[in-house]
Each structure stands twice: as C-alpha cells, then as structure tokens.
Amino acid sequence: MSVITPAASVLLTRGPGSRDLFAILRGQHLKFFGGFWAFPGGKLSAEDTEATDHLEARRTAACRELFEETGVLVARRSDGEFPPTSPDLDACRHALLAEQIPFASILAERGLTVRAEDFALIGEITTPDFAPLRYATTFFVAHLPPGQHPVVWPGELERGEWIDGQHLLAKWRSSEILLTPPTVMSLETLGEQPIDLAPQRLGPLFGHLSRGAIHPIFFAPFVRMLPLKTAGLPPSTHTNAYIVGNSPRYLIDPGAEDTSVQKCLLDFLKSETPLTAIVLTHHHPDHVGAAAVCANRFRLPIWAHAQTAKRLECRIKVERMLNDGDRLDLGPCPGERDRSWFLEVLHTPGHASGHLTFYEPYYRLLFAGDMISTLSSMVIAPPDGNLAEYLQSLIRLRERPARLLLPSHGNVSARPVELIDAALAHRAKREMQLLDSLTDEPAAVEELTERLYRGTPEPLMRFARAQVLAGLLKLQAEGRACPLDADRWQRS
Numbered sequence: 001m002s003v004i005t006p007a008a009s010v011l012l013t014r015g016p017g018s019r020d021l022f023a024i025l026r027g028q029h030l031k032f033f034g035g036f037w038a039f040p041g042g043k044l045s046a047e048d049t050e051a052t053d054h055l056e057a058r059r060t061a062a063c064r065e066l067f068e069e070t071g072v073l074v075a076r077r078s079d080g081e082f083p084p085t086s087p088d089l090d091a092c093r094h095a096l097l098a099e100q101i102p103f104a105s106i107l108a109e110r111g112l113t114v115r116a117e118d119f120a121l122i123g124e125i126t127t128p129d130f131a132p133l134r135y136a137t138t139f140f141v142a143h144l145p146p147g148q149h150p151v152v153w154p155g156e157l158e159r160g161e162w163i164d165g166q167h168l169l170a171k172w173r174s175s176e177i178l179l180t181p182p183t184v185m186s187l188e189t190l191g192e193q194p195i196d197l198a199p200q201r202l203g204p205l206f207g208h209l210s211r212g213a214i215h216p217i218f219f220a221p222f223v224r225m226l227p228l229k230t231a232g233l234p235p236s237t238h239t240n241a242y243i244v245g246n247s248p249r250y251l252i253d254p255g256a257e258d259t260s261v262q263k264c265l266l267d268f269l270k271s272e273t274p275l276t277a278i279v280l281t282h283h284h285p286d287h288v289g290a291a292a293v294c295a296n297r298f299r300l301p302i303w304a305h306a307q308t309a310k311r312l313e314c315r316i317k318v319e320r321m322l323n324d325g326d327r328l329d330l331g332p333c334p335g336e337r338d339r340s341w342f343l344e345v346l347h348t349p350g351h352a353s354g355h356l357t358f359y360e361p362y363y364r365l366l367f368a369g370d371m372i373s374t375l376s377s378m379v380i381a382p383p384d385g386n387l388a389e390y391l392q393s394l395i396r397l398r399e400r401p402a403r404l405l406l407p408s409h410g411n412v413s414a415r416p417v418e419l420i421d422a423a424l425a426h427r428a429k430r431e432m433q434l435l436d437s438l439t440d441e442p443a444a445v446e447e448l449t450e451r452l453y454r455g456t457p458e459p460l461m462r463f464a465r466a467q468v469l470a471g472l473l474k475l476q477a478e479g480r481a482c483p484l485d486a487d488r489w490q491r492s
C-alpha cells in the first residue's frame, strides 16, 4: 500500500485578470515527474504540519514552497504591505533551503503573516493509486506581490518562467515540453480564462475527482493513462491501460479482472469517444482481464501478436494479428496537422513470446508493456519467457529515441534509456552471480535460488526460481552451463 504525502501547489499569477503564470521545470533527476514543467509546490514539512488547521498547514506549505522555489514571499507586514525582493530575503531563502532557520522564524522576525485571502483555494487532488510516490496536493492561486520577482535557483528545479497558460499547453501539444498531468488538466479546464478564476473553474472538477472519478491523466494529447486495479505481482497493484489516438483510437491492455473495476471501466468508456480496437501487449491475465468484456460491450475487435492469440485461444478471440513493423494510424497529429501520426508495432519477445511494444515517434512515447516497469524488474518465466530474447528486445527498444516510457506497472518515466540500461545492468549482475554459484558440483534450481535470492519473501520464491531457470537456459544456449538431469545443473 503506498503512502500518501500531503503537499501544496501554487498557481502564481501576475495579478487579477492575467493569463500569465509562473511555471517551473522540475530537475531531470527527480523521481516524481523529473523533466516535467509544473506549478511551484512541494510536500508539507514537519513544521508546516504543526498548524492545527488542515487548510492553514497547506497554505503555510504553499507559501514556504513558493518562497523556496521562486523567492516570492506572499506574506504581509502589519501595515498590509508585502516585503519587496531584497538581499535580505535572498539570504533568508538560502538559510531556509539549507535548513538553518525555520520558516516561522523568518516570518516572525520580519513581522510577516500568511493571510488566507492571499491564497485562493482551488481544491485538493490525490495522485491515483498507480505509483509508490503519491501526494494529496492542495492547489491555490496567489498573485505576485508588488516589488517581487520570481527567480529559480538551479537545484531541484532547472528553471522557471512567466508564460501564458495556453502557450504552455501549446508547447506541450507541439511536443516541445512535458507537462505533469495535473498541469494539463488545470490549464485545459481553465481555457482562455484568467488564472485567478481557477477556483471557480477548477473547483468542481477537483471535487469530482476527490469523490472517486477517474482522473484525466494525459501524457500527450489523446494519450491517456487509466490505472486499473489488478492482481499482478507485488509490488504492482495496478495495470495501466492507455487510450491512444484521435481517430482512430485504441485501448491498450484493459487488464482489470475484478468485476467492480470492470464496471467502472465500462461506465467510463461509455462516456468516451468511441474506440477503434483493443490492442494487447501480451496474454498475461493482468493485461487482458477486461478485454473480452469491453470487446463485447462496445463491439470492438481485439488486435495482438499471433503468439498472444494462440495463448488466448478459446478465451479471447483476436481478430487481427499485429506484426513487427506494422503501423497503427492515430488520425491527425495534434501538434502538426499535416504530419502522419501513428504507433509503430515492435515485436519484443522475452517476457512473453508474443509481447508487443508500441512506439509513437512524434511525442516519442514508448508504451513498454511488461518490458520495463518503474516498480521492479520483470519476471522472465520459461518456457514462454526467454531471457536471451528479452535482453535482445531491450537493446532494440534502446535504439528508439523515446522521451517518455509509459509502462504497464508504475509511473511514467522521462528517462527511458536510463531505465533500460539499469535493467540490462541488473540482468548482467544476476548472470554473474548465477555463474559464480555454479560449480562443477551439480546443484538443483531450488538450491541455486536459495543462494541467489536469500531473504526473498516466500510467495515470490517461485518467481525467483523462474528467473534462475531462465538464466540457466540462457547459459546452456551459450554453452556455459548444462543440465545433468531433470533438475540439477553444473558449469560446462
């Protein structure tokens, strides 16, 4: 179960009636949406939570985070005026960032107070339950105080700039930048309206989401993530389905097996623009759970690789076989009308013999299925799983210049190559360990697993055994290990 951390975020605007807001670029290295543009903000500190009032704690956090990230201090003196940007405020900001002084002391020493009327409440949204890092974020609108200027000091953030909210969205549509899904949702809902109308325009939507509505998680225009609760392998609790395309549009991997989750998905799809087809990355139950139900209800064909079709025979009818190199048309490209917009089909066996990965070259999105997860390493279970093929497939994916990796399990990552390299390095390390543990003395798979995966929780041990067997079969194919009998192995 993931922990939910309270956080606060601020739509800082130049003043009443302005459509300009101050946007920040999160550092590439950050785990949570590194490389994405967003609104300033962050999690509540221990000091913030000392406030007894829920909203006051979040308002204080919003004020402090805004000050730390931009130097803007939305707190008033007793005469009602704001302090101007000054070397003194800069020194306070340095001291605060270095944790040398509490925020409350900075305010108290200067006779400043954070006033409720300076932070107009929009509402609160919680990161959907698909990622280990989740935040319950309260959003506010604040106006830039006269005499102050936001400046981002490189560190956690790379930079910041004033920009018309709709220009920020346009840059996202034309593939110039990445935006966090809450930023997309806020700016799309706000439309041409000034930023200070955000509480009225966004409040109802935020309320709707907090009552359990499916979040509009867009990573590119017409590319929506739908995290669905599934019974996958721990630590995964969800499988991300994706709706991709303008017209045609596809539903990738509707994995929900549970009937109540399926009902939720069906209700959602009913209100959506009609789909063209259901596309499957592979045959595992947590990827195909709701495929037949959705296909029947909306009269949709199911498309997958022939190996997947074979494994689903009798249960799910696959109508079109997808092959490596096929292109799935996505309709008009949102960023460039005349450009063809499509998904490239890549056959990437290894985790499953019929595994498909999809690459979208305009926004440079890699729909990775179970090739890579941002939660843990993938299980390669023989005989359908094949470690050597899996590594070849990973190397092939690395050649695509992807900017975002959209996995089936875990959050999206803006560091696809780094993730692929980490997966390759992990497998290389495991192979070395396996070779080291193999001697001229024959050893059973069970014994080797005990040696290599000591401390692994019992329910996961059968997957660990599958990994060891996958490793041994790869070594056998390379002439580096051989089976002595049905179960025992030795070096060759």
Ligand SMILES: [Zn+2]
Residues within 6 Å of the ligand: 282, 284, 351, 352, 370
């Ligand atoms: Zn799988």
